[in-house]
Amino acid sequence: xxxxxxxxxxxxxTQDNWAPYDIVGHLIHGELTDxxxxxxxxxxxxxxxxxxxFDRLAQFELSKGKSLSxxxxxxxxxxxxSLDTLRSWNLTEEQLTLKGIxxxxxxxxxxxxxxxxxxxxxxxxxxxxxxxxxxxxxAVGPWREYLSILE
Amino acid sequence: xxxxxxxxxxxxxTQDNWAPYDIVGHLIHGELTDxxxxxxxxxxxxxxxxxxxFDRLAQFELSKGKSLSxxxxxxxxxxxxSLDTLRSWNLTEEQLTLKGIxxxxxxxxxxxxxxxxxxxxxxxxxxxxxxxxxxxxxAVGPWREYLSILE
Numbered sequence: 001x002x003x004x005x006x007x008x009x010x011x012x013x014t015q016d017n018w019a020p021y022d023i024v025g026h027l028i029h030g031e032l033t034d035x036x037x038x039x040x041x042x043x044x045x046x047x048x049x050x051x052x053x054f055d056r057l058a059q060f061e062l063s064k065g066k067s068l069s070x071x072x073x074x075x076x077x078x079x080x081x082s083l084d085t086l087r088s089w090n091l092t093e094e095q096l097t098l099k100g101i102x103x104x105x106x107x108x109x110x111x112x113x114x115x116x117x118x119x120x121x122x123x124x125x126x127x128x129x130x131x132x133x134x135x136x137x138x139a140v141g142p143w144r145e146y147l148s149i150l151e
Numbered sequence: 152x153x154x155x156x157x158x159x160x161x162x163x164x165t166q167d168n169w170a171p172y173d174i175v176g177h178l179i180h181g182e183l184t185d186x187x188x189x190x191x192x193x194x195x196x197x198x199x200x201x202x203x204x205f206d207r208l209a210q211f212e213l214s215k216g217k218s219l220s221x222x223x224x225x226x227x228x229x230x231x232x233s234l235d236t237l238r239s240w241n242l243t244e245e246q247l248t249l250k251g252i253x254x255x256x257x258x259x260x261x262x263x264x265x266x267x268x269x270x271x272x273x274x275x276x277x278x279x280x281x282x283x284x285x286x287x288x289x290a291v292g293p294w295r296e297y298l299s300i301l302e
Contacts (some may be wrong), residue, residue, distance in 0.1 A: 001152075001276070013271030104294035119291050122284040123300040125152070129277040136270045141263030142256035149274040 025059025177208025
């Protein structure tokens with residue numbers, strides 16, 4: 001979806017208005033510090049099951065100096081590793097009900113964590129479509145009326 | 152994004168609430184009857200420059216009997232052909248200002264048509280993310296609060 005696009009489409013974001021570049025960095029940081037690490041905390045059922053808070057702006061530091069193409073490659077590697085790990089666990093129904101402690105929500109189950117991982121991906125794909133479509137708000141002329149994404 | 156997903160994720164839509172399956176069919180119909188055919192009407196600058204109205208529900212007939220995998224293959228072929236055609240025109244700035252007549256909007260330029268083609272893609276990718284995420288509304292538990300896509 002983003003491969004090969006010019007920087008006009010993919011960069012120029014701010015902390016309050018992320019560009020696709022920032023979103024990919026955010027997804028990478030999630031692979032490394034959020035989803036699988038939190039699943040491990042739940043599966044280990046150790047004494048401290050409270051997740052480390054996730055820094056949702058970390059990418060503004062961590063992506064520095066990287067091209068979008070590099071970030072996309074990194075994300076592919078990191079996501080593949082996450083999915084390999086997830087598959088290797090062969091989770092049982094019982095394990096999916098195990099709980100960890102979210103720093104804000106309190107008790108959350110492993111199945112809720114994994115479902116949120118999926119919904120989180122979809123949220124950010126949606127965000128990418130919205131950010132990119134907005135650039136054509138004027139260019140589409142009268143079609144704007146039909147394109148609810150531009151509202 | 153859709154390849155290899157189970158039918159739970161991709162089918163079961165209605166005319167008022169499209170599933171990814173229906174959306175892919177709609178995109179195929181757009182390639183065949185909307186974007187490039189309308190661009191041709193504009194470029195030819197013939198006597199009748201009014202576009203044929205686009206049937207946005209045609210896929211509910213035309214996709215019948217096809218699997219999503221077949222539709223995705225069809226779409227890839229049709230889209231590639233559309234892009235080959237578009238590139239072969241080597242459009243000039245002047246051509247992009249040529250106009251056709253939209254059955255509802257009246258005068259529209261070729262550049263507006265092409266920009267709308269892009270924004271239309273993005274609209275439907277967004278729709279796919281929303282339709283799929285909704286299936287996990289309950290499964291994400293307390294994370295629902297953070298996932299604006301589920302609102």
